[in-house]
Amino acid sequence: FSVTPTALLTKDDLKLKLIACCLFIDGLIVMLLGDSAVGKTCVLVRFKDGAFLGGNFIATVGIDFRNKVVDVDNLKVKLQIWDTAGQERFRSVTHAYYRDAQALLLLYDITNKPSFDNIRAWLTEIFDYAQKDVVIMLLGNKSDMAAERVVKTEEGEKLAKEYGVPFMETSAKTGVNVELAFLAIAK
Numbered sequence: 001f002s003v004t005p006t007a008l009l010t011k012d013d014l015k016l017k018l019i020a021c022c023l024f025i026d027g028l029i030v031m032l033l034g035d036s037a038v039g040k041t042c043v044l045v046r047f048k049d050g051a052f053l054g055g056n057f058i059a060t061v062g063i064d065f066r067n068k069v070v071d072v073d074n075l076k077v078k079l080q081i082w083d084t085a086g087q088e089r090f091r092s093v094t095h096a097y098y099r100d101a102q103a104l105l106l107l108y109d110i111t112n113k114p115s116f117d118n119i120r121a122w123l124t125e126i127f128d129y130a131q132k133d134v135v136i137m138l139l140g141n142k143s144d145m146a147a148e149r150v151v152k153t154e155e156g157e158k159l160a161k162e163y164g165v166p167f168m169e170t171s172a173k174t175g176v177n178v179e180l181a182f183l184a185i186a187k
């Protein structure tokens with residue numbers, strides 16, 4: 001923060017600084033959810049390090065954590081990002097973390113229809129385990145794979161509309177919309 005004599009700050013300034021301070025210290029917990037191999041880890045690595053994890057797919061075991069500080073309306077907000085395993089066998093582990101998340105990025109793979117069809121089941125789990133006021137965003141990942149696409153953009157939009165959540169298509173490979181998605185959810 002810039003150092004301004006407290007007497008020169010308005011009540012609103014002080015309130016904003018206090019909110020910013022809390023967000024910076026505690027962080028906003030964002031959880032990545034969705035079927036195995038939809039690209040959760042890659043989206044996180046693209047956001048955190050600006051790189052793409054190509055090559056051999058290594059499934060996440062249980063849950064993994066990374067932090068990144070972002071600027072939201074001139075406030076520094078620490079995002080604590082929890083990358084969960086999509087594999088069914090880790091479900092009981094990840095359920096335990098839902099309650100602490102303030103925001104959820106729910107991913108499917110636009111080249112994998114079952115991963116899209118399972119979004120309804122993911123949303124049911126979210127309604128069962130997450131906080132009632134959790135912020136949810138739906139992401140159709142791997143948008144760079146146009147030739148292999150099996151889920152139309154409109155289908156993603158329609159599902160998102162049905163549940164009243166925002167929607168974007170992302171690519172961890174090219175980086176399209178990845179930063180935008182995290183910033184939108186942080187707002």
Ligand SMILES: Nc1nc2c(ncn2[C@@H]2O[C@H](COP(=O)(O)OP(=O)(O)OP(=O)(O)O)[C@@H](O)[C@H]2O)c(=O)[nH]1
Nearest residue numbers: 036037038039040041042059060086142171172173
């Ligand atoms: N072309 C392309 N490939 C991607 C993209 N995102 C991820 N991949 C590939 O998809 C595979 C799975 O990616 P991960 O990020 O490991 O998937 P995950 O959702 O974290 O999987 P789990 O840890 O099992 O839940 C890897 O081989 C990635 O290289 C993308 O945007 N475009």
